[in-house]
Amino acid sequence: MMTPHPPAYARALLHWFCSPDWLEEIEGDLYEQYQADHHRYGPRRAHVYYWFHLLRFVRPYVLRRNRPAHAPLFGPIMLKNYLTIALRTFRKNTGYTAINITSLAVGLACCVLILLYVQHERSYDRFHANGDRIYRVFAELRWGDQVHEMARSPHPLGPTLAETVPEITAAVRLQGAGELVASRNNQRFRENRFLFADPNVLDVFSFTLQAGDPATALTDPNSILLTASTAAKYFGTANPIGETLDIDRLGSLRVAGILDDVPENSHLQFDALLSYTFLAERLPTQMAAWDNFVTSTYLLAAPHTDATVLAKAIARSVEASPHASGSVTYGVDAFQDIYLHAYKDGDLGTGSDVRYLYLFSAIAAFIMLIACLTFVSLATARATERQREVGLRKVLGAHRLQLTRQFLTEALLLTLVASGLALLLAHLAFPGFNTISGKPLVFPHSATFWLAFIGLTLGIGLVAGSYPAFALASFSPKQGLYGAPTSLLRGQRLRSTLVVVQFSLSLGFMVSALVMADQLQYLQTKDLGFNQDQVVTLRMPPALHGLRMERAKHAFSQHPNVLQASASYHTPGAGHAQYFSEVEGLEKPYAFPTYIVDTDYLDVMEMDMVAGRAFSDALTTDATAAFIVNEAAVAAFGWEEPLGKRVRWDQNKDGTVIGVVRDFHIASLHAPIEPLVLHVDPSYFRQLSLRIRAEDVRETLSGLETIWASLAPDQPFRFAFLDDTFAAHYQSEQRILRLVDYATLLAIFIACLGLFGLAAFTAQRRMKEMGIRKVMGATVTGLVMLQTRVFARLVFMAFVIATPLAYLAMQRWLTTFAYQTDVQPRLFVLAGAVLLLLTLVTVSVQTLKAARANPVDVLRHD
Amino acid sequence: MLEKPLGELDELVLLAIGVLREEAYGYPIKELINSETHRNTALATIHAALYRLEKRGFVSSHLGGATRARGGRRKRLFTVTSAGMQALETTRATRERLWTRMATG
Numbered sequence: 011m012m013t014p015h016p017p018a019y020a021r022a023l024l025h026w027f028c029s030p031d032w033l034e035e036i037e038g039d040l041y042e043q044y045q046a047d048h049h050r051y052g053p054r055r056a057h058v059y060y061w062f063h064l065l066r067f068v069r070p071y072v073l074r075r076n077r078p079a080h081a082p083l084f085g086p087i088m089l090k091n092y093l094t095i096a097l098r099t100f101r102k103n104t105g106y107t108a109i110n111i112t113s114l115a116v117g118l119a120c121c122v123l124i125l126l127y128v129q130h131e132r133s134y135d136r137f138h139a140n141g142d143r144i145y146r147v148f149a150e151l152r153w154g155d156q157v158h159e160m161a162r163s164p165h166p167l168g169p170t171l172a173e174t175v176p177e178i179t180a181a182v183r184l185q186g187a188g189e190l191v192a193s194r195n196n197q198r199f200r201e202n203r204f205l206f207a208d209p210n211v212l213d214v215f216s217f218t219l220q221a222g223d224p225a226t227a228l229t230d231p232n233s234i235l236l237t238a239s240t241a242a243k244y245f246g247t248a249n250p251i252g253e254t255l256d257i258d259r260l261g262s263l264r265v266a267g268i269l270d271d272v273p274e275n276s277h278l279q280f281d282a283l284l285s286y287t288f289l290a291e292r293l294p295t296q297m298a299a300w301d302n303f304v305t306s307t308y309l310l311a312a313p314h315t316d317a318t319v320l321a322k323a324i325a326r327s328v329e330a331s332p333h334a335s336g337s338v339t340y341g342v343d344a345f346q347d348i349y350l351h352a353y354k355d356g357d358l359g360t361g362s363d364v365r366y367l368y369l370f371s372a373i374a375a376f377i378m379l380i381a382c383l384t385f386v387s388l389a390t391a392r393a394t395e396r397q398r399e400v401g402l403r404k405v406l407g408a409h410r411l412q413l414t415r416q417f418l419t420e421a422l423l424l425t426l427v428a429s430g431l432a433l434l435l436a437h438l439a440f441p442g443f444n445t446i447s448g449k450p451l452v453f454p455h456s457a458t459f460w461l462a463f464i465g466l467t468l469g470i471g472l473v474a475g476s477y478p479a480f481a482l483a484s485f486s487p488k489q490g491l492y493g494a495p496t497s498l499l500r501g502q503r504l505r506s507t508l509v510v511v512q513f514s515l516s517l518g519f520m521v522s523a524l525v526m527a528d529q530l531q532y533l534q535t536k537d538l539g540f541n542q543d544q545v546v547t548l549r550m551p552p553a554l555h556g557l558r559m560e561r562a563k564h565a566f567s568q569h570p571n572v573l574q575a576s577a578s579y580h581t582p583g584a585g586h587a588q589y590f591s592e593v594e595g596l597e598k599p600y601a602f603p604t605y606i607v608d609t610d611y612l613d614v615m616e617m618d619m620v621a622g623r624a625f626s627d628a629l630t631t632d633a634t635a636a637f638i639v640n641e642a643a644v645a646a647f648g649w650e651e652p653l654g655k656r657v658r659w660d661q662n663k664d665g666t667v668i669g670v671v672r673d674f675h676i677a678s679l680h681a682p683i684e685p686l687v688l689h690v691d692p693s694y695f696r697q698l699s700l701r702i703r704a705e706d707v708r709e710t711l712s713g714l715e716t717i718w719a720s721l722a723p724d725q726p727f728r729f730a731f732l733d734d735t736f737a738a739h740y741q742s743e744q745r746i747l748r749l750v751d752y753a754t755l756l757a758i759f760i761a762c763l764g765l766f767g768l769a770a771f772t773a774q775r776r777m778k779e780m781g782i783r784k785v786m787g788a789t790v791t792g793l794v795m796l797q798t799r800v801f802a803r804l805v806f807m808a809f810v811i812a813t814p815l816a817y818l819a820m821q822r823w824l825t826t827f828a829y830q831t832d833v834q835p836r837l838f839v840l841a842g843a844v845l846l847l848l849t850l851v852t853v854s855v856q857t858l859k860a861a862r863a864n865p866v867d868v869l870r871h872d
Numbered sequence: 873m874l875e876k877p878l879g880e881l882d883e884l885v886l887l888a889i890g891v892l893r894e895e896a897y898g899y900p901i902k903e904l905i906n907s908e909t910h911r912n913t914a915l916a917t918i919h920a921a922l923y924r925l926e927k928r929g930f931v932s933s934h935l936g937g938a939t940r941a942r943g944g945r946r947k948r949l950f951t952v953t954s955a956g957m958q959a960l961e962t963t964r965a966t967r968e969r970l971w972t973r974m975a976t977g
Contacts (some may be wrong), residue, residue: 013943034935034945035897035935035945035946035947035948036919037897037899037943037945037946038943038946038947039897039898039899039915039919040901040915040946041943041945042899043899043902044917062914063914063915063916066915066916066917067915067916067919069916069920069922071923356966429893783883
């Protein structure tokens with residue numbers, strides 16, 4: 011009968027925890043016990059008893075006292091030796107070292123840039139001392155079934171809430187002053203960043219006053235506070251306090267103080283503050299109106315007030331007020347959330363989206379991943395060359411942990427060098443990156459950044475280096491010293507997987523870039539429903555608004571290159587207004603986006619009518635009682651016969667529908683086309699749209715400027731091209747596209763670097779094999795093809811993996827556009843082909859070198 | 873050297889070593905004690921007691937005698953030192969004193 015054996019796992023456990031001093035006798039005794047039990051109770055119970063007895067031995071005196079590596083994991087003792095070996099290794103294989111350092115440096119540089127960007131974005135509005143107590147009011151307006159959120163409120167709301175709600179300490183209203191011209195001693199500038207502010211603005215927000223008395227700075231209606239750069243613009247180095255600045259439409263204002271320039275990371279930006287009391291004085295009726303949503307109201311809550319408590323208190327106060335209206339409710343957003351999360355229609359300043367941060371971080375993470383994979387891949391490939399070293403060290407008494415320490419040190423050293431290079435690269439890349447991101451980033455000073463960077467470097471070094479370190483350290487001396495170097499297959503499958511992952515990510519990037527470019531192209535060339543080329547739009551000064559526009563229109567039409575001119579309230583792509591209107595067939599009033607135009611508008615824009623007729627000068631009723639709607643309106647209202655339907659616009663203009671215009675876009679293609687109504691009303695005219703000849707544009711513009719000067723001599727000439735206005739909507743998409751393009755290039759670059767190194771290594775190892783094959787009659791071409799076939803297969807696998815994922819991701823992105831292209835299969839094929847080509851070229855180049863070698867030389871030493 | 877009596881297990885172990893003479897190591901000691909006391913003391917307990925006794929100087933040990941029965945592993949053989957004998961004597965004396973008092977008191 012075979013000698014029964016105790017359970018192997020238990021024995022292994024014993025070997026693990028038991029100190030070598032007692033191991034032999036304890037194991038022996040346990041063995042005897044086991045034999046006896048086996049004899050008495052049979053094998054199964056004997057096994058169980060063995061475990062029991064074994065575990066009883068887990069006592070302090072039995073457990074291993076000193077771990078083999080006596081020094082802690084990163085002690086200083088062997089460090090010098092490790093460093094020397096590391097440097098020697100690097101010098102011996104400069105190629106691989108260079109590849110590793112480069113790819114890590116590029117990855118780290120990307121991380122640095124993205125880190126700075128994210129940090130910058132998240133720092134917005136944090137400088138306000140009361141920042142976490144400030145809230146911005148928004149209004150929810152209900153019309154029928156439509157709800158619209160706006161970051162605007164009526165003028166009286168702020169002060170009323172400050173009085174009636176105990177949780178509110180103070181209320182500040184800010185309102186843009188629009189476009190004005192300010193002048194001082196014949197220096198005139200057009201300004202559009204002046205804000206009206208309640209006098210307590212400096213108490214609530216942390217905009218610091220350089221000069222002037224904060225208590226009285228804005229109490230006087232005619233006072234104005236300038237930022238330092240604005241003051242310099244008008245007054246140079248002279249002290250402007252007490253001096254006057256003339257503002258057209260407002261009069262002369264006295265400079266009561268100088269403010270520090272608004273920091274860049276504030277979503278509110280302004281060049282000067284005017285006093286709200288000015289508005290209260292000049293426009294008392296408007297200030298008391300509750301149905302006008304023009305101003306932005308900010309509330310300072312009492313300390314430790316909960317946001318929901320605040321919102322409820324406000325709701326109660328509003329309900330109780332005599333001005334309550336069923337169609338308006340108010341809510342609050344935390345001020346510091348606005349920039350990234352809660353930017354709404356009507357908000358002052360600019361907003362961004364937190365999703366950009368996620369996107370950019372993801373891109374940086376992917377690139378870093380590719381770089382790390384390259385590192386791991388190359389390190390494990392070269393492992394076989396260090397077998398001898400590892401074997402010798404083990405024979406001389408090194409433990410696995412010590413060896414791991416050594417290899418980790420090497421990895422960290424590489425990473426440190428890479429990080430230095432990364433900082434240099436990031437520094438060089440700043441200007442370009444800032445153009446893409448639109449933020450002025452500078453080389454970091456903050457301690458948090460450096461801590462994060464060092465942490466990142468160490469982390470990457472450890473993470474990327476740990477697998478190779480463990481793998482290398484586990485080589486047994488026997489393998490290293492006696493046998494021939496282990497066959498190439500060791501770790502091959504892992505490396506192949508890594509390469510596939512890298513390729514998948516690269517493919518993902520490529521496809522994304524291509525799809526985005528495609529969509530953007532589509533957006534920019536899609537038929538908008540009108541002809542946006544060669545149209546110049548002019549915002550006329552108030553002196554020429556309304557009925558006086560006719561003169562200007564006539565003047566501009568005289569220019570030989572102006573084909574046709576038209577006046578209107580709005581132009582496509584630059585906003586629109588909605589007006590409450592009663593529509594035949596609808597029970598409740600409808601909030602109608604409206605374009606107020608003249609009779610030439612449809613011609614100038616080259617819009618087509620699909621039913622009825624356009625406005626005409628011949629019929630006087632066209633100006634007073636005629637409406638044109640678009641196809642979307644007809645569909646929305648369920649009109650079978652649109653012509654003749656009655657509309658009561660803004661509850662005071664009655665008329666009938668005389669025509670239906672083909673749908674056209676009034677906003678970016680993010681939004682679907684909504685119902686739209688057009689009518690003629692010269693009193694609303696504010697803009698001119700001119701269709702000009704395609705040739706001699708510059709001459710035309712200077713001619714227009716001359717005409718402008720004759721009409722409005724004291725107003726600077728400003729114009730825009732309609733197609734530019736539309737293109738501006740896609741600015742953020744264009745930015746992302748640029749970023750993705752660069753990221754793609756980097757990703758491919760790093761992946762190819764890795765591939766380059768890997769191919770070189772593989773080819774070298776295979777030299778003997780190739781020599782033999784050549785002797786047997788293989789050609790150089792045949793050998794190259796043999797090698798490339800292996801890698802081509804990897805590309806194919808990556809393609810199979812990446813394609814469905816990329817497809818899904820891109821589909822989701824496209825759904826954010828109301829008008830989208832399809833994800834074209836040819837883009838995938840293109841990406842795959844490019845990657846395949848790159849791979850083949852890279853691998854061939856390396857293999858060629860090795861394949862050309864003379865078999866005699868290669869096989870000589872076997 | 874303490875003049876205090878030994879704990880019960882320690883005393884039993886020392887006695888067992890004395891009984892077993894040459895073959896006094898973990899397993900037989902355990903078997904002997906268990907068969908005499910009709911208890912089921914674990915091997916590990918005995919081993920711990922042996923370790924304690926050696927630390928206190930009451931036994932001395934050496935490795936030797938690998939047999940096939942143990943899968944080729946050597947045993948640690950124990951012998952009682954003179955100090956150990958002394959400790960046993962002290963323990964026994966204490967017990968007998970109490971026995972005497974019980975009988976005569």
